[in-house]
Amino acid sequence: PEKDGLIHGLSVAELQTLCEKCVKAKATAYCPYSLFRVGASLLLHPSSSNGASPHVVTGANVENASYPVGTCAERVAMGNAVVSGHKLGSFKAVGVATDMDDFCSPCGMCRQFLREFLELHVPIFMFTKEGKFIVRTMGELLPLSFGPDKLPPRE
Amino acid sequence: PEKDGLIHGLSVAELQTLCEKCVKAKATAYCPYSLFRVGASLLLHPSSSNGASPHVVTGANVENASYPVGTCAERVAMGNAVVSGHKLGSFKAVGVATDMDDFCSPCGMCRQFLREFLELHVPIFMFTKEGKFIVRTMGELLPLSFGPDKLPPRE
Amino acid sequence: PEKDGLIHGLSVAELQTLCEKCVKAKATAYCPYSLFRVGASLLLHPSSSNGASPHVVTGANVENASYPVGTCAERVAMGNAVVSGHKLGSFKAVGVATDMDDFCSPCGMCRQFLREFLELHVPIFMFTKEGKFIVRTMGELLPLSFGPDKLPPRE
Amino acid sequence: PEKDGLIHGLSVAELQTLCEKCVKAKATAYCPYSLFRVGASLLLHPSSSNGASPHVVTGANVENASYPVGTCAERVAMGNAVVSGHKLGSFKAVGVATDMDDFCSPCGMCRQFLREFLELHVPIFMFTKEGKFIVRTMGELLPLSFGPDKLPPRE
Ligand SMILES: [Zn+2]
Ligand SMILES: [Zn+2]
Ligand SMILES: [Zn+2]
């Protein structure tokens, strides 16, 4: 889906920034148990980034001796973004990078976490070690998702 | 996909059992925080069920005062099944029931948990309060999934 | 604390059953990622076990390719117990077994999960590979705990 | 434990900053499901904070429609700190604030997450709505903890 010189809505510069940032974030991973480094980057809409040139929030996986207690790159990045004031409507794209030759997608838990803050059309770019990518929208990665609209409202 | 009188590979009796069991399991939920009851049922292949007529393992959501520490119906059911000796190849179908008028799908975390033990073609039936259902395969609910094959093997 | 021939309130037969059951449960672990097997056993009060001789519910760890999505032995056991109808007041003791020479305690996440259903005086026995044990109460393992009483009630 | 004019090793100014920062972070919580706001602050040792006057990393809880997928203030703060380069030895104290009249402690999952990066003597200050506090060390909140030293090393 290339249109008007954009790739899934991103300019070439934005896509390159998204890629560079998640690759760089990968180096900050704490993963002594899996040795599987992951970096994630969240591209903000210009209106959400206070005018700065492509603004990106990043994260990496942070593991724990009790494996289920650790967290993934995508959730560290999005947690950071949300407490920094960003929210549904703020995000233009997501990038994920690993050390694999093949494309790696966010785990189901991260898809669910991201779903709370990403519109269904937001593209998620998965980069290989070589910088190649595949892309899927939030809605494609978590079809029929269980989102905020499914829970009875709290009074 | 009805074929040879089967619905996604299940006989009418199996589908009815799957539905009844997850509806019944729903009543065992511990959910004082969300008040959102969910029941799950896992239909075993005859060969995995020791000859008993349609064998099903069930679960319900078990919440916690610290919300992130609670767990979902699907994971209680599958955890129970796995420590009972069932594994990849043992499962024929999954059922999920809630009190909603609309269909409710497993959350992303549960899709990821199930993925470890379900083949991609296994159907997941989502039942409404009225007993109507929609069905999607494991592969459809978690496309491009991050599964056991993605991790470097442990020596 | 031995009193009236009881060890933390358990008879020798009960303690032996508790130990045997968590050691046996350990063999059912699915842990290809950590290779760290854990078994857990929950001893029910006679009144909660329908008159059967020492009734115990067990579990083992069930891991996932996405490490944070996996679950621990203690939570599998307690999830199973709760959906089987047991609740706060049903449990007399907990046992945990690993393959370590040293004592291994439940992780913090499991302490929190257990806290919802265990009274603070309930003893948790941690067994080594050799069958030696140390014991701490729920309250000792999670002091100043954040429990159900801390959350504003849901209307 | 007041000594040399320090409160658990903190100067009055540091303690005040720690308190202000977690109270302020609380306002950034995303908690439409629990309506229970929590803020967390991590005070860095001067050597870890690049010379800046009391350097603090903060976080707040970020919930999800699927409750178990959400995360707590303490983990958002620590995840952010770790990917920013801080690690075991970098942290001098932790602060936690809620809207409760009573003191609220970190949940067991957060105690486990923090344990990976905090020395056992690090103080954790729990502030009430009124700014009063109680304090416990990491080791006191998670006795007999299951930490990095318990897992067989990965080759
Ligand atoms: Zn993930
Ligand atoms: Zn779920
Ligand atoms: Zn645990």
Ligand SMILES: [Zn+2]
């Ligand atoms: Zn917590």
